[in-house]
Amino acid sequence: MGFLNASHFQFLFNGLLWTVGLSLLAFAGGGLLGFAVALGSSYGPRWSRLAVSLYIKLIQGTPLLVLLPLAYFGLPSLGFDVAPLTAAALALSIYVSAYLGEIWRGCIESVPRTQAEAAECLALRWHQRVWHVILPQAVKIATPPTVGFMVQIVKNTSLASAIGFVELARAGQIINNSTFEPFVIFVIVAALYFALCYPLSVLSRRLERSFHVAHR
Amino acid sequence: MNYAFDFSAPLAYWPDLLAGAWTTLSLSLASTFFGFLVGVFCALANTGRSRWLARLAGVYIEVIRNTPLLVQVFIVYFGLASLGLQVGAFTAAIVALVVNVGAYTSEIVRAGIESIPKSQLEAAECMGLSRWQTLRHVVLPPAIERVYPALSSQYVLLMLASSICSQISAEELTAVANRIQSDTFRSVETYLIVAAAYLAMSLVMRGALWLVAMVAFPRRRRLGTPL
Numbered sequence: 001m002g003f004l005n006a007s008h009f010q011f012l013f014n015g016l017l018w019t020v021g022l023s024l025l026a027f028a029g030g031g032l033l034g035f036a037v038a039l040g041s042s043y044g045p046r047w048s049r050l051a052v053s054l055y056i057k058l059i060q061g062t063p064l065l066v067l068l069p070l071a072y073f074g075l076p077s078l079g080f081d082v083a084p085l086t087a088a089a090l091a092l093s094i095y096v097s098a099y100l101g102e103i104w105r106g107c108i109e110s111v112p113r114t115q116a117e118a119a120e121c122l123a124l125r126w127h128q129r130v131w132h133v134i135l136p137q138a139v140k141i142a143t144p145p146t147v148g149f150m151v152q153i154v155k156n157t158s159l160a161s162a163i164g165f166v167e168l169a170r171a172g173q174i175i176n177n178s179t180f181e182p183f184v185i186f187v188i189v190a191a192l193y194f195a196l197c198y199p200l201s202v203l204s205r206r207l208e209r210s211f212h213v214a215h216r
Numbered sequence: 217m218n219y220a221f222d223f224s225a226p227l228a229y230w231p232d233l234l235a236g237a238w239t240t241l242s243l244s245l246a247s248t249f250f251g252f253l254v255g256v257f258c259a260l261a262n263t264g265r266s267r268w269l270a271r272l273a274g275v276y277i278e279v280i281r282n283t284p285l286l287v288q289v290f291i292v293y294f295g296l297a298s299l300g301l302q303v304g305a306f307t308a309a310i311v312a313l314v315v316n317v318g319a320y321t322s323e324i325v326r327a328g329i330e331s332i333p334k335s336q337l338e339a340a341e342c343m344g345l346s347r348w349q350t351l352r353h354v355v356l357p358p359a360i361e362r363v364y365p366a367l368s369s370q371y372v373l374l375m376l377a378s379s380i381c382s383q384i385s386a387e388e389l390t391a392v393a394n395r396i397q398s399d400t401f402r403s404v405e406t407y408l409i410v411a412a413a414y415l416a417m418s419l420v421m422r423g424a425l426w427l428v429a430m431v432a433f434p435r436r437r438r439l440g441t442p443l
Contacts, residue, residue, distance in 0.1 A: 069397070155283070158287060169286055
């Protein structure tokens, strides 16, 4: 570890902050899009259901490492100049939205049908049924898998290094280029990712368990 | 937005694209096969009697599932080389993918094993089956059959994740795409072609996994019903 000085650790820490920031951006963007995807496939007209399922299939069948350069190199040739951060946030949001949208659709559909029927008997309007009866229950079901998926998001931000965005993995590569101690550096980088992801994994499992206990 | 699409330049590289796709598929199939073995072994270790073996498997699974594949690939390829263990890019890619998918397989298979009713184990014990026979004939086949859809999805995801190996100069499809893109400057077209190729390969993987299921689960084939 002697070859690593304070400025190296400072650099890694900055990378870590960018990883957290990009994860939050991807979760916010992907969450909003994913919510639209979930609603569009659960409550939309026939054409929107088809469009959404096609969207999910297309995005889930493409590697993130193709979507990222598609955004970063592709958008400028279409006339939009994008910074690595913008391209990464955009590609990750689209990628995340397909997975979160599918998870959430499943959660909406796992709310018992009787709930919707009961709400109808109470003469609630359609939007009241969705907003006040079904969604609150769906959110509860969706929380554990959503927290679990946050781990995937944090890990996937590492691929933004491929388009030159300096997050944690790229910071490790850059330090390695000057110190040539890849084993030590990448083990440290892995440990930092672990420190970010493991608490989320544990939280997801705890929520899952408490949910099961509550519904016995 | 007056962009003129021109797919001819990247498509002129079709032999390279084909070779890259073949590399991606062979990476994926090899990793799927060995990853499955590693995963089943770890699931057995994790649910077995030996406490320290279970703990060891648990640590392996948690570490792998909470760190990015990209960093794992770097540790195997650059890290081992710096410790004096030189491996080629293709070998490093397979090792990293097997270690990675083994952990995910293990979690899925464990869920399958835990879903087997206790009465089955008691019945096997009454019939005088040994521990190993019970695992081999009573526990594993229905457990794996039950979680097979989840396993299939995991292996299709693995195929897509193998694109990460482009970062260590393994010449698979994404690496080929990056090269074509820098040669032709037709990035949109190149990556659209490659995205389409990955979609096609997902279908190929799904078909192959379905065929495996048809051979491996004769009961399902006869009755047309899952367990």
